[in-house]
Amino acid sequence: MSAELFRELNKNPKVQSENTVGLLTKIAENILNDPNNAKFRTLNKSNKKVFEQILQVKGGLLCLRLMGFKETEKGFVLPPDTNLSAMKNIKELLSVWKDSEEADIGTVKPVELPPMVPLYKDHPFLHRIEQTFHICLRYANKDLLKRAKRVIPVTVLGKNAQERLRAIQEHVKKNKLPEPDVSLQDLLLLELLQWFNEEFFTWVDSPDCEKCQGSSQFSHMSQDKSHFIYTNRVEMHKCKSCGFLTPFPRYEDLNILLETRRGRCGEWANVFTLLCSAMDWDSRYVLDENDHVWTEVYSFAKKRWLHCDPCENICDKPLIYETGWKKNMSYVMAYSPDEVQDVTWRYSCKHKEVLSRRRLCDEHLLATALTNLRSKRQEGMSEPRKQFLTKRLLFELVELMVERKPEDGESKGRQSGDALWRLTRGETQETPQFIWEIDVDALEDNAATVRYSSAKDVYELVSCNKVKKSVKKWNLGCFEFSNIMRKEEKDWKQVYLARTENSMAASIAWKFQFSAPLDNVSLHLHHVTFESGTVRARIVSDDATEDIPNDGKLFSEKFQDRKFVIVTAQLEGGKGDVAWQHTQLFRQLVDSEEYPFSITFKFK
Structure with a gap:
C-alpha cells in the first residue's frame, strides 16, 4: 500500500506533493478529531483546493480511496x-x-x-571476513539509523503487532494452552518483515527500458566510468523492443539504497538489517559463501537468534536453503557492529557433509581469527556489555552443536526472482525435478526429439522415428512447475495446459541433459492467448539465453557445446474471473495425433 502511494506521490514535483500531503493530512486530522462532523466527511470536486491539490496530483485520488472515501457525482463522501x-x-x-x-x-x-x-591481509578468506566485518560498522552509524527509523511506519506496525498478540493471548486462554514464548518484539519483527517485502522494497531482475518502458534482459557489465557513481558494479540491460541499453547500478551504500529501494538479495538484506538495527534490535547481516544473504535478529523472548529472509518474507526457517533450495552449505558468517560469528551449523542438518566441503581455511585458524576479530572490536565496550555478548555467544555455540531436522515450511523452493533465474541457480522446489537424460551414443543419427501431446498427456523421446522412452502425465515429465494444471474442455473438445484457477501467474520448465556436446537445437512450443494474457518462453544454458518467438518456433546454434538446456514458460495476465484461462500451452483437439510441443537436439 505505502509503496504504491509513495511511488505515485514521487512522480510529482516535490513542492506539489508536499502541498497535497499537507492537505490530505489536514483532512484526516479533522475527521479523526471530530468524526461525527458531516462537513469534514464530504469533499466537493468543485472545491478549488480539492481539485488542484488532490484530483490533479498523482497519488491524491489513490490516497482518498485508501482513507475510505467513496466517489459520488459531485465529490467524495x-x-x-x-x-x-x-x-x-x-x-x-x-x-x-x-x-x-x-x-x-x-x-x-x-x-x-x-x-x-587489517590483521589477516595475507589470507584471502580471512581478509574477506575482516573486510565485511569492518563494513558492518555502518549499522552503528547514528545519523544513518535515525534516517532509517523515519521511513518505518512504526505506529502502524506496532498496532498490528499488538492485535496479533491479543489474538494469540485470547486463543491460548480459550483453549487452555501453555503460555507461548512470544513477545511483542517478535510479532513486530514479523510485521516489519511483511511491510518491507510487500510495500517498501522492490525486487528487480531487469529494469524497465529507460527509453520505451519495455522489458529488458541482462547484456553485460558496464566498463563506462561515467556510470560508476557510488558503485563500481553497473549491469547493462538491453531492451527487447528497441534495443536501448539501460544501466542498473548495484549499490551497496545504505544511504543510496534508502532512496532507490530496489535490487536483489544483496540490497534487500543490506537495508533490512539496517531497519532492524534502527528498531534498536540486535541484528546481524548474514552472508552465505554460496551466494545469498539475509538477516538475523536476536529474540529476547526466545533467547536465540531468529533467521529472517526479507526476499522470501520468512522468519525462523533456517534449513530452507539446504532442504528447499538444495544449496550445499559450506561457510555462513553473521556480522554486526559488535561481533562476527560462524553460524553455518544453524543452516544445515548435515554437519559432517558441510565439514567435508570447508576447504578455504583450517578450522582452528578460523575459530582463532574470529575470536581475535571479536576481541579487537569489543576493546572499548563496557564490561557489562562484553559480559553479555560473551554469555550470549556461549549459549549460541551450544545451540549450533545440535543438528536440527527440517520443520514445516523449510522444504519450500525459492520464491523471489523469476522462474528462469531460480532454475538456473538450482533454488526451486524439490518436486518434480525430472530431467531428460539423452545418451548420445545410443542414437543412430546423432539427433533426438522430445515431444509432448496434451491430448494423450504423454511425453516421448524419439530417435530415427523410434520411441526410445515415454512418460505419462504432463507433470511427471517436467523439471519444475508452479500453478499449472491440465484442462480439458468437454464442450469444445479441446485440451491444454493452463494456470490453476484464480492464479495470477504460473511457470513450467523442462530440463534436458546430454552425454555429448550439443550442435544445435530446434523447438516448437505452441501456445495461445486471449485478452491481455501473455506467455513468455525462453531457453537457457549456463550464461546463454534466448527468447522463444511468439510463434513458438526457434532454431538456434547459440547452445553449441552445452551439456544441458532448460526450456521455461511463464504465463501471466488476462482479464476477469477467467483470466487464468487466457494463457494456454499446447491447445489441441482431444483426438489430435499432433505434438504441440517438440524439441530436437543435434549433436556433433
Missing part, C-alpha cells in the same frame, strides 16, 4: 459506518512520506567508515 483505522494508517504513512526526505540521488552522501587496520 466518507460513509458514517467507515472504520477509521484506515484513516489513521494513511495519516501515519503521510507522516512517514514527509519525514523520508526524498532527495535527488546525486545529493545523497555515502556512509563514511573509519580506516581499517
